[in-house]
Amino acid sequence: MTAWIDAGCIFIVFFALAILATYRIVGMIHIFALQSFVLGCVPFFLHAEALSARVIAIAIVTIVFKGILVPYILLWAIRHVSIRSEVKPFIGFGLSIILGSLLIAGAFWVSLSLQLPGKAVSNLVLPCSLSTVLLGFMIMVTRTRAVTQVLGYMIMENGIFLFALLLFDGMPTLIEMGILLDIFVAVFIMAIIINHINEEFERAPVAESRSETGESF
Amino acid sequence: MLLILLFLPLFCAFAVFLPVRRIFRGGLLCAVSFIHSIIVSSFWLKLPVSEFNGYLVLDSLGLILLSVVSFLFLIVSVFMVGYFKHEQRSNRTFTACLFILLSTMTVVSLSYHMGLLWIAVETTTLLSAPLISFHRNQQTLDVTWKYLLVCSVGIALALMGTFFLAIAAHDLHSLLLPALLNGAASLTVNWLKLSVIFLLVGYGCKMGLAPMHSWKPEVYGQATGMVAVLMSGVLTQCAFLALIRVAQICNKTGLSQFYSSMLIMMALLSFLVPAIFILGEKNIKRAFGYSSVEHMGILVLGLALGGVGVFGALFHMINNAIAKAIMFLTAGSVAQKYGSSSVDKIKGVIHVYPLTGAFLIVSLLAGTGMFPFATFHSELMILNAVIIGQHYILAALFIICLAFIFIGIARIVLEIVYGSSTKPVLANKENFFMNAAIIVSIAALVGIGIWMPTPLVNVLRAATVLVGA
Numbered sequence: 001m002t003a004w005i006d007a008g009c010i011f012i013v014f015f016a017l018a019i020l021a022t023y024r025i026v027g028m029i030h031i032f033a034l035q036s037f038v039l040g041c042v043p044f045f046l047h048a049e050a051l052s053a054r055v056i057a058i059a060i061v062t063i064v065f066k067g068i069l070v071p072y073i074l075l076w077a078i079r080h081v082s083i084r085s086e087v088k089p090f091i092g093f094g095l096s097i098i099l100g101s102l103l104i105a106g107a108f109w110v111s112l113s114l115q116l117p118g119k120a121v122s123n124l125v126l127p128c129s130l131s132t133v134l135l136g137f138m139i140m141v142t143r144t145r146a147v148t149q150v151l152g153y154m155i156m157e158n159g160i161f162l163f164a165l166l167l168f169d170g171m172p173t174l175i176e177m178g179i180l181l182d183i184f185v186a187v188f189i190m191a192i193i194i195n196h197i198n199e200e201f202e203r204a205p206v207a208e209s210r211s212e213t214g215e216s217f
Numbered sequence: 218m219l220l221i222l223l224f225l226p227l228f229c230a231f232a233v234f235l236p237v238r239r240i241f242r243g244g245l246l247c248a249v250s251f252i253h254s255i256i257v258s259s260f261w262l263k264l265p266v267s268e269f270n271g272y273l274v275l276d277s278l279g280l281i282l283l284s285v286v287s288f289l290f291l292i293v294s295v296f297m298v299g300y301f302k303h304e305q306r307s308n309r310t311f312t313a314c315l316f317i318l319l320s321t322m323t324v325v326s327l328s329y330h331m332g333l334l335w336i337a338v339e340t341t342t343l344l345s346a347p348l349i350s351f352h353r354n355q356q357t358l359d360v361t362w363k364y365l366l367v368c369s370v371g372i373a374l375a376l377m378g379t380f381f382l383a384i385a386a387h388d389l390h391s392l393l394l395p396a397l398l399n400g401a402a403s404l405t406v407n408w409l410k411l412s413v414i415f416l417l418v419g420y421g422c423k424m425g426l427a428p429m430h431s432w433k434p435e436v437y438g439q440a441t442g443m444v445a446v447l448m449s450g451v452l453t454q455c456a457f458l459a460l461i462r463v464a465q466i467c468n469k470t471g472l473s474q475f476y477s478s479m480l481i482m483m484a485l486l487s488f489l490v491p492a493i494f495i496l497g498e499k500n501i502k503r504a505f506g507y508s509s510v511e512h513m514g515i516l517v518l519g520l521a522l523g524g525v526g527v528f529g530a531l532f533h534m535i536n537n538a539i540a541k542a543i544m545f546l547t548a549g550s551v552a553q554k555y556g557s558s559s560v561d562k563i564k565g566v567i568h569v570y571p572l573t574g575a576f577l578i579v580s581l582l583a584g585t586g587m588f589p590f591a592t593f594h595s596e597l598m599i600l601n602a603v604i605i606g607q608h609y610i611l612a613a614l615f616i617i618c619l620a621f622i623f624i625g626i627a628r629i630v631l632e633i634v635y636g637s638s639t640k641p642v643l644a645n646k647e648n649f650f651m652n653a654a655i656i657v658s659i660a661a662l663v664g665i666g667i668w669m670p671t672p673l674v675n676v677l678r679a680a681t682v683l684v685g686a
Contacts, residue, residue, distance in 0.1 A: 116384065117387040149366060178333070186339070196353060197362065
């Protein structure tokens with residue numbers, strides 16, 4: 001089963017890198033959905049010999065929340081926006097890929113010196129989760145649109161969650177579910193705010209007369 | 218008893234979505250805050266039993282935060298009755314978010330599991346977003362977006378830190394606080410160090426410590442006064458409770474030196490940054506936001522020094538919350554009357570609204586820690602701890618920065634109060650509920666500044682022992 005886990009981890013990093021190189025926002029969201037789906041499958045491989053109800057529950061909740069609902073909400077948030085492509089990232093696509101690869105190399109180098117206690121499942125989980133967190137952070141910092149920033153945040157969360165799958169016995173199920181729910185609500189609220197910003201942006205010429213300072217009190 | 222505290226506000230959050238008059242929602246919030254505070258004050262006589270297999274426990278540390286939460290919600294709910302007399306927007310979502318916020322803040326002060334603590338802190342972050350963007354114009358939305366992004370990343374780092382902590386506690390198979398403290402010897406030190414760094418940066422971001430403070434002046438400048446009170450008074454201190462829990466673990470594992478050196482570094486930055494930026498500030502609420510950064514610095518400085526410093530920091534938690542209530546409620550009431558909170562638009566408040574002008578002077582004194590306000594005593598205790606610890610340079614910098622911040626706030630407040638008079642835009646009269654809320658907070662702060670009741674001293678002592686520095 002280790003081969004499957006390794007493949008899953010590598011795919012997750014690969015998808016994060018692919019999002020870094022994608023031009024269209026809709027494409028980015030689709031790749032993100034794929035990444036979350038792979039992430040949701042990892043628990044099955046990790047506990048293939050003893051599938052408990054708990055493993056299945058967490059895998060299904062992950063797939064439903066991150067793989068289906070979050071992409072759906074993000075697509076809803078950008079529905080009204082006329083420009084659907086990433087206009088100008090701060091740094092070009094070629095340079096982003098090179099920097100991204102450097103980050104991955106850095107993550108692997110750092111995780112050489114970190115020793116996981118207990119039985120080793122796969123050597124790739126720790127470096128891959130660190131790389132995904134770093135790539136997500138980079139997407140957040142270098143992309144200018146609100147939706148891409150949310151995507152970067154979600155990729156970061158996926159990286160953290162990959163890491164969390166190692167600690168299955170350390171965390172009670174309810175707590176893990178709570179964490180998942182929180183992240184989901186975060187995206188939901190962000191999407192609503194994006195929607196409000198869009199509305200306000202479209203209304204802007206009218207809004208000038210509404211309040212002189214635009215300040216709330 | 219604990220369950221009533223949790224579920225009563227949560228239940229009411231749904232009740233406000235019924236088609237009722239807006240005055241009913243305000244009244245309901247007042248009633249629930251009142252019941253909440255009655256129950257919390259009964260805990261000062263006897264601590265309640267734990268719930269949910271030791272996941273929810275009230276200890277003296279939690280009791281301090283819970284009382285502050287309860288008190289501020291009571292004050293804000295009274296203020297809100299007056300505020301919504303002059304406000305056209307519907308208060309439905311606003312009140313619902315306040316109810317859930319009350320419930321989750323209660324969970325923060327009760328949670329004994331590091332994972333549950335994270336969930337509760339994250340939920341408070343998310344709920345404050347609709348509160349900040351209440352007026353829904355371009356500026357508030359931009360600010361809300363900035364706040365959500367900065368704090369979400371911070372909180373994500375804290376989640377990572379929590380997972381690292383779980384790896385450090387691999388042999389214990391638990392993240393419950395008593396298990397961690399009793400089994401401190403079996404924690405893996407390297408992973409624990411990594412986890413402490415991530416938790417400090419994550420929760421520090423939520424607290425608004427420099428250099429992660431960038432959201433603070435912006436958000437407090439744009440949010441309504443009531444929201445700024447709840448954020449600067451309790452939301453940030455919820456994150457401080459998380460840092461205290463980390464300190465408890467560090468003190469048991471011999472990492473206290475490592476942890477406190479990082480805390481002192483951040484505290485120093487949190488003094489320097491506002492001292493520099495407040496001098497050029499034109500907006501009273503933004504200036505108070507910088508003052509909040511400074512007070513967070515004072516809190517972590519006290520926590521880092523141990524002993525009398527911890528006692529001072531815990532006392533300062535209470536004082537800072539009440540002082541922030543006075544400052545931001547007054548600023549909010551002025552801003553509602555003049556339609557702005559910038560010095561250019563408001564001048565000579567004392568000629569038009571004598572009482573509000575007096576409140577502004579009081580908030581200047583309370584916020585900068587003058588006698589007879591209790592902030593004076595707690596700041597003095599922490600300064601005392603700095604000198605006992607023989608950090609003389611730190612003490613000098615601390616005093617110089619406080620002086621600069623005093624000058625910065627005094628410059629703005631005095632110009633607003635005594636400058637040549639401008640006409641208020643909206644010309645509201647003084648409101649009884651708003652003023653009553655501010656007067657009660659002033660009385661409370663002066664009260665504990667002059668005379669500290671014995672139960673308060675006992676609880677603060679017990680909490681200091683719990684931190685164990």
